[in-house]
Amino acid sequence: MPKTEGNKWVSEQACVYMAHTCNLACVYCQHPPNGHRQDPAAWAARLKKRGVKAVSLEGGGEPTANPDFFAWIRALKKSGVKQFMLSTNAVALADEAFCARACKAVNLFTVNFPSHLPEVYARATRSVKYPLALKGLLNLKRLGAGDRLRFFHIVSGFNYKYLPGFSAWIVKNFPDCSVSFVFVQNKGRALLAKGAVPRYSEAAPYIKAALARLKLGGCRAAVQNVPLCALKHFEGFAFEFQRWRRGDAALEGSLEPKAPSRQCALCALEPACCGARRDYLDAHGGRELKASRKAPAAIKPERF
Numbered sequence: 001m002p003k004t005e006g007n008k009w010v011s012e013q014a015c016v017y018m019a020h021t022c023n024l025a026c027v028y029c030q031h032p033p034n035g036h037r038q039d040p041a042a043w044a045a046r047l048k049k050r051g052v053k054a055v056s057l058e059g060g061g062e063p064t065a066n067p068d069f070f071a072w073i074r075a076l077k078k079s080g081v082k083q084f085m086l087s088t089n090a091v092a093l094a095d096e097a098f099c100a101r102a103c104k105a106v107n108l109f110t111v112n113f114p115s116h117l118p119e120v121y122a123r124a125t126r127s128v129k130y131p132l133a134l135k136g137l138l139n140l141k142r143l144g145a146g147d148r149l150r151f152f153h154i155v156s157g158f159n160y161k162y163l164p165g166f167s168a169w170i171v172k173n174f175p176d177c178s179v180s181f182v183f184v185q186n187k188g189r190a191l192l193a194k195g196a197v198p199r200y201s202e203a204a205p206y207i208k209a210a211l212a213r214l215k216l217g218g219c220r221a222a223v224q225n226v227p228l229c230a231l232k233h234f235e236g237f238a239f240e241f242q243r244w245r246r247g248d249a250a251l252e253g254s255l256e257p258k259a260p261s262r263q264c265a266l267c268a269l270e271p272a273c274c275g276a277r278r279d280y281l282d283a284h285g286g287r288e289l290k291a292s293r294k295a296p297a298a299i300k301p302e303r304f
């Protein structure tokens with residue numbers, strides 16, 4: 001089993017877009033697959049030149065649906081990569097032999113699992129693969145990778161009312177993992193799906209209750225892409241605030257920037273906040289945003 005040697009490498013990793021297809025068809029998918037295969041040798045050469053030691057395997061689609069999944073890892077290892085994070089929906093991990101191999105090769109599993117409830121999962125993913133994804137998660141736990149598991153829970157119009165129940169399910173079944181609640185962006189297939197993007201004000205009470213349940217259950221939790229003014233009394237869970245606290249810009253450079261807003265221009269929290277982005281303002285406007293006089297340094301960080 002690979003050692004993670006602390007998780008500092010996670011914030012320094014390069015994204016490797018090796019997925020080109022998917023075994024689910026999520027209705028909110030923000031980066032749907034386009035079928036274009038990438039060349040592992042070309043990626044390996046580029047990473048070697050840059051001296052990259054840690055990568056996140058992702059792309060438009062599901063990395064494990066690439067039949068050359070392990071060949072990619074071999075090629076990247078030869079180029080000097082030592083740490084691997086895998087973004088996955090866990091369906092392929094239902095195969096015990098595949099999961100055991102993946103556990104040996106991958107340091108951290110980031111799993112998109114949109115609901116613990118089979119019927120909500122089916123609506124969100126437009127699939128009947130809930131039992132496979134669940135088996136994949138249980139295989140990870142059985143193989144001792146439960147503490148290398150991070151749930152990347154996209155908060156959408158399809159699941160936000162079930163977030164507190166999801167947290168209770170996590171505490172009971174995966175107490176060693178961490179959870180990131182990530183507010184859906186209005187792009188990709190989400191643009192076409194009616195009701196995919198809830199208002200911050202609709203989702204925030206459920207997000208807060210879900211964060212509180214995880215904290216009380218001793219699990220690590222964060223929330224991403226939700227403005228600090230929507231997270232009153234729970235600002236310490238904001239991923240972008242955590243980035244600001246360690247000296248980074250609130251938003252990663254590769255992400256779309258915050259949309260300009262009069263409220264944000266007046267707000268003391270602005271440097272530590274994700275703000276609202278254009279895709280959200282196009283869907284719901286900016287009337288929910290509220291400037292604050294609170295200094296970011298006054299926020300107490302939560303454990304993540």
Ligand code: SF4
Nearest residue numbers: 022024026029061089
């Ligand atoms: S969200 Fe992920 S799992 Fe779902 S269709 Fe898109 S790439 Fe596949």
Ligand code: SF4
Nearest residue numbers: 227229264267273290
């Ligand atoms: S007003 Fe703008 S900067 Fe201030 S908390 Fe809200 S979104 Fe963030």
